[in-house]
Amino acid sequence: MEEAMRAIEIAFLNNNWSHLWLELDSVMVVHALKSNTLILWRLRNKWFNCCQWIGSMNFFLSHL
Numbered sequence: 001m002e003e004a005m006r007a008i009e010i011a012f013l014n015n016n017w018s019h020l021w022l023e024l025d026s027v028m029v030v031h032a033l034k035s036n037t038l039i040l041w042r043l044r045n046k047w048f049n050c051c052q053w054i055g056s057m058n059f060f061l062s063h064l
Helices: 002-014 029-033 041-055
Strands: 019-024 058-063
Touching: 002 019, 002 041, 029 058
Parallel strands: 019 058
Antiparallel strands: none
């Protein structure tokens, strides 16, 4: 989960990408990112930031 959020952060803040396709090998992480219900408390602030960044991007999430 943390790696996926870090990838979103790098894509948005460091690279200024407006399109991102994130393909993950963990079904659980994909489900957590899509459902917004399985986010650990200690990751909530970073998750909310990711949601804002994703909202301003053309974002696609998939499982391998």
